[in-house]
Amino acid sequence: xxxxxxxxxxxxxxxxxxxxxxxxxxxxxxxxxxxxxxxxxxxxxxxxxxxxxxxxxxxxxxxxxxxxxxxxxxxxxxxxxxxxxxxxxxxxxxxxxxxxxxxxxxxxxxxxxxxxxxxxxxxxxxxxxxxxxxxxxxxxxxxxxxxxxxxxxxxxxxxxxxxxxxxxxxxxxxxxxxxxxxxxxxxxxxxxxxxxxxxxxxxxxxxxxxxxxxxxxxxxxxxxxxxxxxxxxxxxxxxxxxxxxxxxxxxxxxxxxxxxxxxxxxxxxxxxxxxxxxxxxxxxxxxxxxxxxxxxxxxxxxxxxxxxxxxxxxxxxxxxxxxxxxxxxxxxxxxxxxxxxxxxxxxxxxxxxxxxxxxxxxxxxxxxxxxxxxxxxxxxxxxxxxxxxxxxxxxxxxxxxxxxxxxxxxxxxxxxxxxxxxxxxxxxxxxxxxxxxxxxxxxxxxxxxxxxxxxxxxxxxxxxxxxxxxxxxxxxxxxxxxxxxxxxxxxxxxxxxxxxxxxxxxxxxxxxxxxxxxxxxxxxxxxxxxxxxxxxxxxxxxxxxxxxxxxxxxxxxxxxxxxxxxxxxxxxxxxxxxxxxxxxx
Numbered sequence: 134x135x136x137x138x139x140x141x142x143x144x145x146x147x148x149x150x151x152x153x154x155x156x157x158x159x160x161x162x163x164x165x166x167x168x169x170x171x172x173x174x175x176x177x178x179x180x181x182x183x184x185x186x187x188x189x190x191x192x193x194x195x196x197x198x199x200x201x202x203x204x205x206x207x208x209x210x211x212x213x214x215x216x217x218x219x220x221x222x223x224x225x226x227x228x229x230x231x232x233x234x235x236x237x238x239x240x241x242x243x244x245x246x247x248x249x250x251x252x253x254x255x256x257x258x259x260x261x262x263x264x265x266x267x268x269x270x271x272x273x274x275x276x277x278x279x280x281x282x283x284x285x286x287x288x289x290x291x292x293x294x295x296x297x298x299x300x301x302x303x304x305x306x307x308x309x310x311x312x313x314x315x316x317x318x319x320x321x322x323x324x325x326x327x328x329x330x331x332x333x334x335x336x337x338x339x340x341x342x343x344x345x346x347x348x349x350x351x352x353x354x355x356x357x358x359x360x361x362x363x364x365x366x367x368x369x370x371x372x373x374x375x376x377x378x379x380x381x382x383x384x385x386x387x388x389x390x391x392x393x394x395x396x397x398x399x400x401x402x403x404x405x406x407x408x409x410x411x412x413x414x415x416x417x418x419x420x421x422x423x424x425x426x427x428x429x430x431x432x433x434x435x436x437x438x439x440x441x442x443x444x445x446x447x448x449x450x451x452x453x454x455x456x457x458x459x460x461x462x463x464x465x466x467x468x469x470x471x472x473x474x475x476x477x478x479x480x481x482x483x484x485x486x487x488x489x490x491x492x493x494x495x496x497x498x499x500x501x502x503x504x505x506x507x508x509x510x511x512x513x514x515x516x517x518x519x520x521x522x523x524x525x526x527x528x529x530x531x532x533x534x535x536x537x538x539x540x541x542x543x544x545x546x547x548x549x550x551x552x553x554x555x556x557x558x559x560x561x562x563x564x565x566x567x568x569x570x571x572x573x574x575x576x577x578x579x580x581x582x583x584x585x586x587x588x589x590x591x592x593x594x595x596x597x598x599x600x601x602x603x604x605x606x607x608x609x610x611x612x613x614x615x616x617x618x619x620x621x622x623x624x625x626x627x628x629x630x631x632x633x634x635x636x637x638x639x640x641x642x643x644x645x646x647x648x649x650x651x652x653x654x655x656x657x658x659x660x661x662x663x664x665x666x667x668x669x670x671x672x673x674x675x676x677x678x679x680x681x682x683x684x685x686x687x688x689x690x691x692x693x694x695x696x697x698x699x700x701x702x703x704x705x706x707x708x709x710x711x712x713x714x715x716x717x718x
Contacts, residue, residue: 161190161419161452162228162240163209164428167216167344170202173592182597184590188421188428190414193228194644197221199247200598204340208428210452212367213261213272214252216344218337221247226619229259230647231658233640233666234673235628239649241642243619248281248334250341253295254367262626267321269624271298276315281333289333291318300624301326305634308624359383359391366450368429376426384442388560388568389553392437392445393430405436405444410588421588434549435499439572449549499553500569506541506554508532510566516541517562619644629658632673 165172165187172185175196183189185197185205199205199221206216217223226241238259245266253261253272263270266286272278276295282288290299296314302324311326313319320327332338358373362383365373377383381395400407406427411418420431430436434449500510507513508528515527521540528536546554557565619642621630629649633640640651649658656665 161192161210161414161432163191163207163225165189165191165205166208166214166425166428167204167206169204170219171200171598172203172205172217173198173200173597182592184592186421186588186590187423187425188431189412189588189590190419190421191225192414193225193230193647196224204337206344208368208371210366210368211256212254212371216250216341218248218250218334221249223247223249226264226644227642227647227649230642230649231661232627233629233649233651233656233658233661234632234669237628239627239629241625241627244280244282246282246284246286248279248337250277250279250337252277260626264622264625265321267301269300269622269626271300271626273298279318279332279334279338285322287320287322289318289320289329291330291332292316293332298626299326300626303623305623357383359385361391362448365448366433368433369448369450372426372429372433380424380426384445386442386445386447388557388565389437389445389447390556392442392447394442394445395430399424400444404438405446406431410586412588412590435553437499437572441572447549447553449552451548499550499557502546502550502554506546508536510569514562514566517558621649628673632669636672 165185168185168187174183174185174189174191175181175198176183176194191197191207197205197207197217199217199219201219203219204217206214208214215223222245224243224245226243227239229238229240232239236258240256240259240261242263243265244263249263251263251272253274253276255275256273259273261272263272263280265280265282265288267282267288268290270278270280270290274295274297276297277293278297279291279293280288281290290297290313292313292315294315296312299311299313299319299321300308301311301321302309304324309326311319316330318328318330318332320329357378362373363370373383377393380399381393383391384394386392395405406420406422409423409431410421412421413419422428422431429448430446432452434447437445437447439445503510503513507516507524508531512524512527512531516524519527524541525536525539621627621633621640621642623630623634627649629640632638633651638651638653640649642648643650643657646657646659650656656669661669
């Protein structure tokens with residue numbers, strides 16, 4: 134029995150050490166902030182349809198459909214709001230994808246049918262474009278716009294605020310560029326620009342105006358927000374204006390600055406988001422709060438429990454995976470824990486946190502990262518008082534070994550915790566240590582272990598509307614052979630498009646890899662080497678020369694279909710006959 138006990142403890146330690154590491158998912162670029170009626174998401178990477186719910190995240194390749202009674206609102210990570218009307222189809226083709234010939238990131242949305250209403254913010258190093266069958270619209274400045282695509286594919290653009298740029302005309306040689314300013318609207322059909330200065334779809338515009346009216350009342354009439362919060366990311370500001378004072382209040386904390394304290398009725402004594410669902414995105418679990426206001430507190434910043442204020446949320450500008458507790462009953466060996474540790478099973482060993490994976494009986498808090506980075510609080514004091522050299526000597530004396538790095542770094546710390554620790558470094562050490570020692574939870578009174586509840590929003594294709602079922606089948610069948618490659622549109626603001634037309638080279642958007650792919654040169658925008666990027670940029674700026682760059686084979690290029698490859702070979706041979714393509718004459 135004694136051997137079995139030590140064997141169990143050994144297995145436990147191996148398990149805990151295996152999950153004790155830090156990883157951070159890439160930013161989730163977009164999520165639902167409002168869903169009315171039937172709204173569906175086609176997940177191209179999984180060949181399935183799911184029902185949209187508030188706070189559901191979206192990534193590149195996702196296609197959003199609204200039924201006859203469906204409308205929704207999307208919020209992008211820079212604060213841009215986009216709302217979809219009934220019978221609308223919108224695809225997130227690429228999201229902050231690197232380009233081949235410039236340093237700008239490319240975000241491309243395809244509006245295939247229906248109508249959207251967008252309130253855009255400023256994009257600096259990003260090209261944010263909405264492509265329709267008749268035009269390509271660049272929205273890189275603050276603007277409010279309505280874009281309609283009718284059954285024939287004709288596009289109507291109306292600008293209510295600011296201005297947008299538009300490319301149109303099917304012939305690349307005569308591609309036209311126009312700017313549309315506030316108060317103007319135009320039809321784009323059959324390569325013509327026809328003025329019609331009025332808003333389309335009156336009921337949809339009235340719906341938007343109603344939301345915006347309430348939006349202004351809530352934001353500017355009722356909210357009492359500390360001015361410093363307006364220096365935070367757009368996601369924090371959006372939460373603060375729309376929800377924060379309705380569901381809690383802002384309070385000043387001596388260690389963390391302004392924090393948000395939820396009202397008593399929000400969590401009702403339990404830990405934050407105890408009753409929550411999780412969805413798997415790119416192999417990572419993302420929390421999808423049931424509360425409309427829950428996106429920012431769940432995914433930006435971190436939570437901390439204090440004896441004086443209870444649960445408080447410390448805002449953070451960077452996205453990180455949400456906290457969730459996983460009971461070991463999810464695993465096949467749960468009977469072993471219950472047999473050997475009948476008490477601990479429900480307390481310590483069920484406490485596994487997946488936000489930034491580690492386990493402990495406290496909540497995910499900054500003091501964990503003090504221990505992880507510096508070794509312990511006394512070594513943190515040594516660093517604060519004597520610097521990195523004094524810290525190394527103290528570390529050697531404490532642990533009888535050299536520290537793993539020359540000075541405590543922030544390389545493996547989540548972005549949200551970095552800003553918190555930088556603020557703590559400006560507070561006297563004695564106050565920091567006192568605060569953490571006074572605010573340790575009493576036993577497990579305020580700590581709850583929960584099991585993952587996956588979001589059950591998958592839809593059986595047989596239960597989908599007929600038009601959507603056919604559309605999904607067609608997209609699924611079309612996308613698989615080419616690994617979700619979409620040819621760069623003739624009317625495209627991506628500078629790669631102009632470069633490829635001039636050189637007679639085919640390039641594609643890869644939604645699966647979120648990159649620009651050139652099969653002919655065997656290049657991918659995510660795998661470009663420095664000298665290759667420089668050559669392509671020079672080639673794009675020099676109108677008289679063709680692309681001259683050393684090919685590099687990538688996994689994305691090799692997955693192109695036979696048709697793409699044959700087209701590439703034909704184009705490549707024609708380039709060689711003209712003395713282009715490989716730079717030789």
